Every structure is written in C-alpha cells, then in structure tokens.
Amino acid sequence: MSDGPIDQELLSMWKRSMDQGMEVWQKLIAQPPAPDISHFIRPMWGQSMDLWAQILKQGATSPDTLVQYKRFLDDSLEAWSKVLGQAMETEGFAAAMGKFMEQYLDTVGPVRKSLQSSNEEFLRTMNLPSRKQVTELASQVVSLEGRLESLEERIEDLIDSISLLEALVKRGASD
C-alpha cells in the first residue's frame, strides 16, 4: 500500500484526535472535586448485605431462595441505575459527553468527506450514479409528489365547491 497524501492526512488526524482526547480526559480527571464513588456504592453495598443476610436467615435450601435472588438482582440493578443516573445528570458528565462527541465528529467528519469524494470519483469513472445523485433524484421525486398532491387537493376542493353549487342550484330550482 502506498503512503499517499490522504493516508498521511488521516494518520495525522487520528493522532491529533488521540492527543486531544487524552488531554480532555486528563483535564476532567484533574478537575476538583473528584466524585467520591464510595458515597454511591456504600448504601448499595449495605443494602445487598442486608438482603443476603435475610436470604440466609430464611433458609438457604428453600426454593424461595430463587425469589429472593431475583429480588436481590432487581434491587442491585435499581441501585446501580440510581448511581449511574446521579453521575450522568451532572454537568461534568454532559461536558465530557459533549467533548467526546465533538472529537468523534472531528475525526469522522473529514473521513466521511474524503471517503465520499473518492467514492464519487470511482462511481463517476465507472459511469454509475453516486449516492448523492440518487438522493437528489429522490428529493426531486418527493417535491414532485408534493406538487401533485397540492394539485389533487385543489381539484378535490373544486369538485366539492361544484357539488355544493349544484345542490344549491337544484334547491333553488325546486323552490
């Protein structure tokens, strides 16, 4: 494979996005105050312990153990869900997610563009329509459909008006 200018560009873009990513994560980690994870986990851990103690107390060999186990799973998942929910509703999380998306788009955007242009070039050489051309054609069909529909509606309105007039004329004649 040759090291063409596009490959070099992609490689440097990838390197740049990795560096930026590392920088953002380092900044985020260093941001005071760091969340105290034990604050979230401790109540959940205590709850799990209580539940297991209850299960063992009721008799570990009983088939009801399964019911207790299911409850334990549900409670654990609910507790995890709350922990994650609390973490995710913070502005720090939203900012991190936003940064991640920005980097992702910075990487994906140019790659998509360069792929699209090389694909289009290839399809043009092969005398085949590109995705863009097909999309444009479909847009034109949609717009034509819209025009036809508005014409159809006007005709329907006209027919309604004519039948109304007809009815009025008939009533007038019979009066």
Next chain:
Amino acid sequence: MAEWNLPVPGDLARGLQVETIKNLERFSRGMELVYRPKEPQVGQTPRELIHKKNKSALYRYGHASDRRYAIPILMVPNLGISRPYIFDLYPGSSFIEYMLQQGFDFYLLDWGVFGDEDNGLTFEESVTQILPVMVRKVLKASKARQLTILGYCMGTPLSACHAALHPEPVKNFINMAGPIDFSRAGLFTTWLDKRFFDIDKLVDTFGSMPADMVRVGFKFLKPTMDLSTFTNLWWNLWDEKYVEGFVALNKWANEYTPFPGEFFRQWVKEFYQENKLIRGNLILGGRPVDLSRINCPVLVVGAKQDYIVPPECARALIDAVASSDKEYLELPGGHISLIAGRGAKRNVWPKVGAWMAKRSQEA
C-alpha cells in the same frame, strides 16, 4: 447466632418439583428463542390507508359497524426514534384494538421512516404542511367537523403546535407522556444543553440524526435497562404469554429510526435548548405558537417512572392552555408502560377511553 428456619421436607420436595419444571420450561423456551426464533406478528388490527404524503401515511382502523362515536380520534406519535406499531402490538395487547372495542373511530398518523432525501424536512414543515393535511383527511373521511387529537411522546408538541395554530377543529386534546416544558425533560435537558451539545456540527456531519446514534442516546438514559429486561425474561421464561409479549416488544424496542437532519436541528435548538414552546417564543409558518389558544377539553397523562419525559415535563401543558375542562393523571409505570403492556391495559387505557367517551358525542 442466626436462627435457621429449615423447610418441612414435604414442602421442600413440592417446591423443588415446581422449580425444576419451571427451569425445564425456561430451558426449552430459551433454546427455542435462540435457535428457532419466531418473527412476531405485530400490527394485526385491520386498517385502511386514507392518505399518503411522502413517507407519512394516515390509517383508519376497524370497521364502520363498530364505530359508536361521531368524533374521530387522530393519534399523532413521535417522528423518528421508533416505529408506531407499538400502539398495535398484537391482539389482546393493542392500544388501538382497545380503542376500537370502545367504539371509537381511530386514525393513526405514521410519520414513516425518512431517508437522506428528506433531510431538509423541518419541524415547522411537519406542523404546517403535513399535520393540517392529515387533519383535513380525517375530518373528510369521518364526515365530522371536529376531532380528538391524541399526542404521544414527541407527537404531543407536534400536535399541540398544530392545535394552537388551528384550534377550531380540535374538540379534545390528549397528551400522553409528551414533553412540553423542556427545562424539566430530565437527562436530555442536561445532555442537550447548548454549552455541551453542538447540534449544528452533528447535523452538518451526518446530514441526519442516524438511527444508531438515536439508539445510543436512549440506551445511555438507562444503562441498566437491557440487563433488567433480560433478568426479567429469564425469570419469566417459563411463561408462554410473557415470552410472546417480550418477543413483540423486543422487536419494537430494537428498531430505531433516524431523524431528518433539519428536523432534529430545530427540535434540539428550539425545544430542548431554548424551550420556546412553553415560553411562547416559537414561530411556525410565520405565526407565533401560543398554547393558550387551546381551549378545548385537555387531558394530560404522565407516567410516574418516566425518565424520557418526566411527569412534570408533560404536566406543564395543563397550566399553558386556556381550557376550563382540563385534567391531569399521573399513572404508575414508565414511558412505554402507558401505551403497551399489561399495566397499560389495566391502569391507563380504560381511563383515557372513559375520558374520551364522555367528550365524544354519540353518533
């Protein structure tokens, strides 16, 4: 020291027998699900295509002989995200089937699955160009002068904007878990804040909001949801009815649909980031959207455990409209539990049906 309550040997044997049978059934159904998965038959209620506009289609359900009310119902669901067959999941678990059994003349607007050619479609066009046509078609097909609009999820702001711009034909308005006050829309309010979320960059890059990104957004809202779903499946795997419901719901829950790019841009900017609808700053088709122009009877249904549209976010409609006949119901369950599942059939649909029946003059 803990006291051990050992079960009586007879009870233990019986219990073990029951559990063993259940586990065998779990195993056999599990194998069937993995190796011989059946394609669930969804959306089986008879329907007729009334009108089609680009990808959007208007369907009328049921037979003329079963209709007892003169006021038709137009259900407006979300555009993008998911397919509308959730409202007609399968016989015995279908919101639409239930409404037909109550004697309503029921219409559903299926926005359709938009492609790249529709990326220019905006929220504004959906409200000012598609909805008015669909409303006219409903009135014409039913030979009625007024209708009940039932908005679900994003269908509520879409249809509320239409109702505020054209209040005359709207006899009743129902909001089921539809966001109105976007400052109270839970995690999405925080995540889509303009300080963190660059909507222009996203739409400019992809042209649309791809279905995979919609999926990621919703999965992130409740990361433990898939685990809970599969824990519950394992627990109920012996129960044929449960598995039938699971398969149908699971099909729907994994079929995400994209948003047209310009629609998503306007949706995020003007609703989530600027909260224009409740603030009264929204302008569509050159006219301000004033929710206080809605003065027909209004019902708002919120779900207590809804993390997509928290109840207070939906409830805001009650204070925004000018109606004297308005009611707010907060029912147990989550966003989907209002529209599908055993809880919906038991707790939600009868209440919505009874409210509409009182306000839909008999034919």
